[in-house]
Amino acid sequence: MSQDNAIETEGLTKRFGDLVAVDNVDLTARTGSVLGVLGPNGAGKTTIVRMLATLSQPTAGTASVGGHDIVHDAARVRSLIGLTGQFAGVDELLTGEENLLFIGRLLGVPRRAARERARELLAQFDLSDAGDKAAKAYSGGMRRRLDLAASLVGRPKILFLDEPTTGLDPRARGELWDLVRTLVADGTTVLLTTQYLEEADQLADDIVVIDRGKVIATGTPNQLKSKIGGQTLRIQPEDPAQLETVSGLVAARFPELDPLVEAGAITIGVNDDGVMPSLAADLRERGITLTDFHLGLSSLDEVFLTLTGHRAETDDETDPTETEPEVSQ
Amino acid sequence: MTAATIDIDIETTGRPNPVDTVRQTLSMAWRQMVRIKHNPFELVDLSLSPIMFLLLFVYVFGGQMAGSTSDYLQYVLGGLIAQNAIFLTMYTGTGINADLRKGVYDRFRSLPIARSAPLAGKIFADMFKQVWSIVIMLGLGLLMGFELRSVAGAVLAAVVLVFFALAISWVSVLMGVVADSEEKVQIYAFVIIMPLTFTSSAFVDINTMPGFMQAWAKVNPVTHLADVMRGLLSNGPIASPLMWTAVWAAAILVVTAPVAMAAYKRKMV
Numbered sequence: 001m002s003q004d005n006a007i008e009t010e011g012l013t014k015r016f017g018d019l020v021a022v023d024n025v026d027l028t029a030r031t032g033s034v035l036g037v038l039g040p041n042g043a044g045k046t047t048i049v050r051m052l053a054t055l056s057q058p059t060a061g062t063a064s065v066g067g068h069d070i071v072h073d074a075a076r077v078r079s080l081i082g083l084t085g086q087f088a089g090v091d092e093l094l095t096g097e098e099n100l101l102f103i104g105r106l107l108g109v110p111r112r113a114a115r116e117r118a119r120e121l122l123a124q125f126d127l128s129d130a131g132d133k134a135a136k137a138y139s140g141g142m143r144r145r146l147d148l149a150a151s152l153v154g155r156p157k158i159l160f161l162d163e164p165t166t167g168l169d170p171r172a173r174g175e176l177w178d179l180v181r182t183l184v185a186d187g188t189t190v191l192l193t194t195q196y197l198e199e200a201d202q203l204a205d206d207i208v209v210i211d212r213g214k215v216i217a218t219g220t221p222n223q224l225k226s227k228i229g230g231q232t233l234r235i236q237p238e239d240p241a242q243l244e245t246v247s248g249l250v251a252a253r254f255p256e257l258d259p260l261v262e263a264g265a266i267t268i269g270v271n272d273d274g275v276m277p278s279l280a281a282d283l284r285e286r287g288i289t290l291t292d293f294h295l296g297l298s299s300l301d302e303v304f305l306t307l308t309g310h311r312a313e314t315d316d317e318t319d320p321t322e323t324e325p326e327v328s329q
Numbered sequence: 330m331t332a333a334t335i336d337i338d339i340e341t342t343g344r345p346n347p348v349d350t351v352r353q354t355l356s357m358a359w360r361q362m363v364r365i366k367h368n369p370f371e372l373v374d375l376s377l378s379p380i381m382f383l384l385l386f387v388y389v390f391g392g393q394m395a396g397s398t399s400d401y402l403q404y405v406l407g408g409l410i411a412q413n414a415i416f417l418t419m420y421t422g423t424g425i426n427a428d429l430r431k432g433v434y435d436r437f438r439s440l441p442i443a444r445s446a447p448l449a450g451k452i453f454a455d456m457f458k459q460v461w462s463i464v465i466m467l468g469l470g471l472l473m474g475f476e477l478r479s480v481a482g483a484v485l486a487a488v489v490l491v492f493f494a495l496a497i498s499w500v501s502v503l504m505g506v507v508a509d510s511e512e513k514v515q516i517y518a519f520v521i522i523m524p525l526t527f528t529s530s531a532f533v534d535i536n537t538m539p540g541f542m543q544a545w546a547k548v549n550p551v552t553h554l555a556d557v558m559r560g561l562l563s564n565g566p567i568a569s570p571l572m573w574t575a576v577w578a579a580a581i582l583v584v585t586a587p588v589a590m591a592a593y594k595r596k597m598v
């Protein structure tokens with residue numbers, strides 16, 4: 001057992017009858033890093049999280065969290081972790097502050113300290129004004145933040161977030177991402193599951209891609225992107241009228257490629273970054289001023305498509321036994 | 330405020346000890362009380378059916394049952410209090426069932442607390458509702474002309490009732506854990522509780538029943554509970570029904586509590 005790894009699994013497997021929900025999964029999360037577990041509906045993400053958070057026991061394989069075995073040392077594991085499950089874990093009738101106070105009291109924190117901790121978390125999660133309102137009156141984003149705050153009352157060293165932003169609008173999602181980044185900056189190890197490729201890309205240091213219970217790829221976001229070899233060149237002329245000239249030049253340089261003209265810019269997939277200087281020279285020769293000219297890695301969406309042969313979020317019909325991903329109520 | 334101001338260290342906590350378990354159970358119960366505070370209508374809701382039962386039984390059946398409504402009130406109040414207490418335990422199961430289907434119990438189970446605390450806390454908090462109901466029913470009974478044996482008797486009746494309810498609540502917990510919806514818990518409870526309470530001495534003198542029914546009514550735990558209530562609140566023997574009530578409570582507890590806990594743990598697959 002390495003101290004460097006906050007989470008380690010070996011051959012982790014969970015069967016429900018004939019269904020192998022989690023199939024021989026090996027994964028590691030380095031202490032202080034964010035591990036993204038990426039997969040479509042029914043991939044087995046929640047099942048993995050539930051096993052690691054000691055809510056359910058593996059059928060086979062082993063796992064350790066914070067150096068403790070999740071089966072034999074479950075009580076110790078629980079003292080180290082925080083869990084924000086896929087479904088709301090806050091009491092709707094209680095106010096935000098009462099929800100946090102309750103968890104603090106449950107953990108044996110003296111009343112005054114528990115109240116201070118609750119207020120501190122409310123402030124940190126921008127919920128101070130709503131602290132005395134019942135959680136059922138919260139918006140989806142506020143409820144998610146409260147749920148996350150509730151999992152942090154005991155200052156867990158390892159945090160499990162099961163689809164923390166599913167159902168949130170882009171702004172609420174961005175706010176939650178920032179909160180996660182703050183936690184990581186403070187040294188918390190995070191295991192985060194998501195169906196959003198962008199989310200894994202934004203937050204994770206390492207990614208495990210799972211599909212139908214099996215790990216189908218692992219690596220850093222950049223490694224995964226380069227696995228499909230694709231890089232994307234984006235060119236945006238200052239004057240949109242020059243788009244056609246630019247696309248003509250690009251077509252002359254790369255006759256085999258099919259440039260995509262969209263939103264005032266041209267995007268092409270390239271495999272060799274040696275093309276940039278010659279193209280730049282061509283454009284300068286014509287006196288075209290550019291507002292954007294850069295080479296980037298392809299999005300994880302494309303990675304996923306390449307790895308699994310199907311799109312991540314349009315996978316629904318392939319798995320009739322899937323559980324509903326919606327946040328309850 | 331900086332993050333370091335409040336020092337919380339729960340890391341060294343291994344397995345919770347009995348003192349912690351009691352404290353955690355009380356915290357769980359606190360949550361339930363705060364829920365009532367935010368939703369006081371629940372108490373009104375709880376009071377409606379006992380009030381209706383008491384009025385209907387006394388003023389509709391009373392004359393025929395005992396010759397006069399006041400005599401029947403004197404007889405039936407203890408029985409109605411017993412019946413109501415048993416019905417009330419159903420809400421323990423429906424509440425646990427609702428929590429289990431949301432993410433609330435997942436959070437509890439990921440915390441370093443005793444596994445029994447969420448269930449025990451709920452049962453414990455629901456005893457407040459038991460005391461509330463007995464006060465409502467006794468209050469209404471007194472208004473209707475019930476002659477209370479003594480205040481001490483009333484207090485003792487409440488104590489006995491709470492202990493009995495604590496024990497049989499585990500039946501409700503078991504249903505709450507295994508049923509896949511709150512409605513099913515209600516149906517199970519109704520199907521068991523309705524015949525159980527009517528085939529007892531709660532509402533009628535069992536000597537008027539046919540032989541086979543009498544044989545059952547004599548051992549029915551509701552008979553013993555109703556008799557103790559009657560003995561303590563109005564008049565009648567106390568020692569023997571109290572002993573049988575205690576025996577039944579202990580037997581039900583010993584059998585159902587471990588089964589309910591096992592079912593609860595199995596639920597965590």
Ligand SMILES: Nc1ncnc2c1ncn2[C@@H]1O[C@H](COP(=O)(O)OP(=O)(O)OP(=O)(O)O)[C@@H](O)[C@H]1O
Pocket residue numbers: 016019021039040041042043044045046047048086195319321322323324325598
């Ligand atoms: N308790 C259970 N009993 C039977 N099958 C289950 C159980 N829990 C999950 N499954 C099945 O296991 C598979 C994996 O489910 P899981 O919930 O882990 O997927 P997921 O990746 O979290 O999906 P989602 O994105 O929809 O949340 C699914 O086919 C699901 O139907």
Ligand SMILES: [Mg+2]
Pocket residue numbers: 045046047086162163
């Ligand atoms: Mg899930």
